[in-house]
Amino acid sequence: MATNADNKPSEAKGQHAGPDIDKVTGQALTDHEWDGIRELNNPLPRWWLWVFYGSVVFAVVYMILYPSIPLIKDGTTGLLGWNSRAAIARELSEVEAGRQAVMEQIRSLPLEDIRADRELSQIAFRGGQSAFKVNCVQCHGSGAEGGFGYANLNDDDWIWGGTLEEIAATIRHGVRYDQDPDTRISEMPAFGRDGLLDDDQIAAITQFVLSLSGQEHDAAVAETGSQLYVDNCAVCHGESGEGQPMLGAPALNDAVWLYSSEPEVIASQIYNPKHGVMPAWTGRLDEVTIKQLAIYVHGLGGGQSAEEVSAN
Amino acid sequence: MAKMNQDTYAGGGVVDQIEADPVNSSTERSLYEARVKIFPAKVTGAFRRLKWWIMAVTLGIYWLTPWVRWDRGPNAPDQAVLVDLANRRFYFFSIEIWPQEFYYVAGLLIMAGIGLFLITSVVGRAWCGYTCPQTVWTDLYMAVERWIEGDRNARMRLEKAPWSFSKLRKRVSVHAIWLLIAVATGGAWIFYFADAPSLAIAFVTGQAPAVAYVTVGILTFTTYVFAGFMREQVCTYMCPWPRIQGAMLDEDSLIVTYNDWRGEPRSRHQKRAAQEGLDVGDCVDCNACVAVCPMGIDIRDGQQLECITCALCIDACNNVMDKVDKPRGLISYTTLSDYEAHAATAAKNGREAAKNEQRRVSISHIARPRTIIYTALWSFIGIAMLVTLTMRDRLDINVLLERNPLFVTLSDGSIRNTYTVKLLNMQPELKTFSVELEGLPEATMWFQGGEEQRGTSFEAAVQPDRVRELRVFVVKPEATGTENFRFVLTDEGSGAADTAEAQFHGPQQ
Numbered sequence: 001m002a003t004n005a006d007n008k009p010s011e012a013k014g015q016h017a018g019p020d021i022d023k024v025t026g027q028a029l030t031d032h033e034w035d036g037i038r039e040l041n042n043p044l045p046r047w048w049l050w051v052f053y054g055s056v057v058f059a060v061v062y063m064i065l066y067p068s069i070p071l072i073k074d075g076t077t078g079l080l081g082w083n084s085r086a087a088i089a090r091e092l093s094e095v096e097a098g099r100q101a102v103m104e105q106i107r108s109l110p111l112e113d114i115r116a117d118r119e120l121s122q123i124a125f126r127g128g129q130s131a132f133k134v135n136c137v138q139c140h141g142s143g144a145e146g147g148f149g150y151a152n153l154n155d156d157d158w159i160w161g162g163t164l165e166e167i168a169a170t171i172r173h174g175v176r177y178d179q180d181p182d183t184r185i186s187e188m189p190a191f192g193r194d195g196l197l198d199d200d201q202i203a204a205i206t207q208f209v210l211s212l213s214g215q216e217h218d219a220a221v222a223e224t225g226s227q228l229y230v231d232n233c234a235v236c237h238g239e240s241g242e243g244q245p246m247l248g249a250p251a252l253n254d255a256v257w258l259y260s261s262e263p264e265v266i267a268s269q270i271y272n273p274k275h276g277v278m279p280a281w282t283g284r285l286d287e288v289t290i291k292q293l294a295i296y297v298h299g300l301g302g303g304q305s306a307e308e309v310s311a312n
Numbered sequence: 313m314a315k316m317n318q319d320t321y322a323g324g325g326v327v328d329q330i331e332a333d334p335v336n337s338s339t340e341r342s343l344y345e346a347r348v349k350i351f352p353a354k355v356t357g358a359f360r361r362l363k364w365w366i367m368a369v370t371l372g373i374y375w376l377t378p379w380v381r382w383d384r385g386p387n388a389p390d391q392a393v394l395v396d397l398a399n400r401r402f403y404f405f406s407i408e409i410w411p412q413e414f415y416y417v418a419g420l421l422i423m424a425g426i427g428l429f430l431i432t433s434v435v436g437r438a439w440c441g442y443t444c445p446q447t448v449w450t451d452l453y454m455a456v457e458r459w460i461e462g463d464r465n466a467r468m469r470l471e472k473a474p475w476s477f478s479k480l481r482k483r484v485s486v487h488a489i490w491l492l493i494a495v496a497t498g499g500a501w502i503f504y505f506a507d508a509p510s511l512a513i514a515f516v517t518g519q520a521p522a523v524a525y526v527t528v529g530i531l532t533f534t535t536y537v538f539a540g541f542m543r544e545q546v547c548t549y550m551c552p553w554p555r556i557q558g559a560m561l562d563e564d565s566l567i568v569t570y571n572d573w574r575g576e577p578r579s580r581h582q583k584r585a586a587q588e589g590l591d592v593g594d595c596v597d598c599n600a601c602v603a604v605c606p607m608g609i610d611i612r613d614g615q616q617l618e619c620i621t622c623a624l625c626i627d628a629c630n631n632v633m634d635k636v637d638k639p640r641g642l643i644s645y646t647t648l649s650d651y652e653a654h655a656a657t658a659a660k661n662g663r664e665a666a667k668n669e670q671r672r673v674s675i676s677h678i679a680r681p682r683t684i685i686y687t688a689l690w691s692f693i694g695i696a697m698l699v700t701l702t703m704r705d706r707l708d709i710n711v712l713l714e715r716n717p718l719f720v721t722l723s724d725g726s727i728r729n730t731y732t733v734k735l736l737n738m739q740p741e742l743k744t745f746s747v748e749l750e751g752l753p754e755a756t757m758w759f760q761g762g763e764e765q766r767g768t769s770f771e772a773a774v775q776p777d778r779v780r781e782l783r784v785f786v787v788k789p790e791a792t793g794t795e796n797f798r799f800v801l802t803d804e805g806s807g808a809a810d811t812a813e814a815q816f817h818g819p820q821q
Contacts, residue, residue, distance in 0.1 A: 046346075118761055125760075143716030154720040154728075254723035299760050301720065301730060301785045 128296025156302035174280035186248030192271025334610035357627025378503035387776035388740035498531030601625035791818030
């Protein structure tokens with residue numbers, strides 16, 4: 001145990017009632033002792049003491065005014081009746097109110113007019129972007145890049161049409177969504193499963209389809225497939241495989257494939273086609289959000305203009 | 313009471329001996345004692361005049377700057393100095409700084425720092441003694457106090473006097489004027505952050521934003537409390553700067569020094585001492601240096617951490633030296649090395665020889681490696697900033713590649729990349745910029761909303777002093793791997809240009 005002759009209390013402990021006095025500083029000592037070192041009983045700085053008293057008063061006032069004491073089922077509500085849920089609700093409604101004018105414009109204007117207005121289209125694009133992140137990314141991906149069986153919305157190939165109105169209609173009513181009477185419906189026959197075509201014929205059509213988009217193919221087999229294509233497929237997919245958005249028949253002569261451009265996948269699609277489903281969003285999303293989503297998807301880069309489509 | 317006695321000296325002057333305690337002297341003060349109020353006496357002299365001038369200039373700059381107008385055309389504010397936080401712009405006369413150019417402000421702060429190093433190593437704590445807002449406002453408050461309540465003795469009497477109508481009147485007047493100054497101080501601050509004339513009207517009519525009133529309230533409070541009540545405690549206990557400055561002083565820094573080789577032994581009875589043939593120093597122990605000290609110390613105890621080197625004790629002592637017909641400079645701005653040399657001479661050849669030596673002021677202390685390096689650094693940063701300020705472009709292009717998805721394959725097999733392109737027009741006028749693709753053959757581009765301009769370049773109008781963000785689509789018939797290319801931004805009016813590097817991605821081969 002370290003001892004310090006100078007620092008020893010002037011009086012031995014317990015001999016009198018008053019506090020021990022440190023010889024060097026003349027200051028009173030506390031009873032706290034660590035290895036022979038004792039703490040001086042220094043006065044607290046006054047400013048500190050007043051801040052401390054002030055906080056005590058503040059705490060008492062706060063407890064009375066604000067919800068603070070947890071009870072078994074609930075808690076005290078405080079005299080002011082303030083609570084954080086109401087505060088956030090108020091803030092949200094203030095933001096909503098601030099947006100009201102712009103949202104009303106989006107609700108009432110035709111989609112083309114929204115897109116023509118630089119500021120409005122930017123607002124709608126951003127709104128659509130955030131709505132997309134919540135509602136659409138599960139299938140179409142966070143960058144709207146799609147996946148196997150889910151359409152990539154960035155490109156310029158549209159199964160159901162790529163004008164603003166067509167995109168909005170697809171979002172409103174969905175695809176093959178049987179709870180919506182106006183949903184988009186197309187059903188390709190299961191040529192193989194239902195015995196409409198045999199395996200050789202399907203293989204021949206596959207080679208012909210590959211040739212339509214200029215991919216590697218067996219020219220001789222494709223030649224035999226060309227007549228089969230005209231007889232079975234051209235009515236929907238078109239003579240040169242250009243597709244028909246009215247019927248939801250995808251173009252086969254381009255580089256964009258909903259499933260894959262692999263021969264096996266094409267053959268399998270002819271044999272027993274997959275039919276994807278997209279829900280109708282009317283009723284789940286309000287009109288403004290649907291319009292914003294249409295502006296967003298159209299603005300991803302592949303959107304078509306109405307004149308462009310009618311010109312073709 | 314305060315006047316102990318009076319002696320008539322050879323110079324014909326009458327020197328009052330003042331009973332003044334250096335209340336903050338380390339020997340006088342216990343760590344646990346409450347603050348003892350200081351009543352600095354009035355003093356005249358060269359340093360006091362310098363302090364009045366510096367006070368007038370610094371306060372003038374502070375109060376008048378926001379009202380200086382500077383025409384920048386219809387699209388920018390006409391206030392010469394404006395920190396526009398809402399729009400994130402900083403205006404300083406002809407200079408406009410955007411947030412990304414904040415390094416200019418950092419450069420100014422570095423210059424201020426090195427400037428303080430330089431000043432400190434040459435003349436010690438000159439910042440504390442002359443220009444620090446705490447010193448300037450305290451000085452102003454003390455002037456008010458002196459004007460209403462009188463000089464040191466009168467103020468001490470008033471402090472002790474029981475409450476009367478006259479005391480109440482004086483105290484109320486002092487505090488009312490202090491509060492007025494405090495409100496004006498807090499009030500001026502907000503004008504740096506908004507158009508001063510319109511904010512002033514909004515402020516007095518109650519239309520200003522709450523933050524303005526809160527800011528004025530806080531600054532009024534701090535000014536009133538710091539300059540009126542806390543005073544020297546701010547410097548001694550709260551401010552870290554004196555401690556840093558203390559570390560920057562060296563033996564060649566000019567500091568306020570009591571030349572004890574000349575003053576000691578001090579004597580109040582010089583004539584009698586002379587008659588008795590006693591060896592006494594020049595110090596007549598009149599305590600004038602203690603009485604005028606706003607920090608409550610006795611400079612004759614040597615350099616102390618409380619000393620802000622305001623040099624008022626030099627003025628006070630010089631006045632006394634004039635009266636007793638002795639050379640000035642018993643208390644003087646002296647370097648430690650000079651002080652030691654003089655002390656050695658005094659010990660060897662007597663005080664008179666040292667006094668002669670003291671008259672020859674050497675300026676070799678100022679130009680020494682340390683100060684030269686500080687000056688060179690300071691000038692280098694200043695010149696570099698000036699050069700970059702005059703050469704900088706007032707337009708900029710930033711490009712961010714859309715990475716989700718990295719690229720898109722279109723119907724005809726071509727590859728499309730998407731970029732977020734920001735065009736910065738940093739001038740207060742509407743500009744039409746052209747953006748051009750460089751180094752990406754066969755590619756075409758357009759921006760969302762500007763499909764009609766599809767090609768290798770497009771034009772876009774950018775509002776005055778604004779950023780325009782565009783979604784730019786670049787399409788290339790064939791692409792594999794990664795290609796580097798550039799977006800070139802040109803201001804067709806002035807020919808100024810800026811380039812942004814970008815990458816074009818295609819499927820991996």
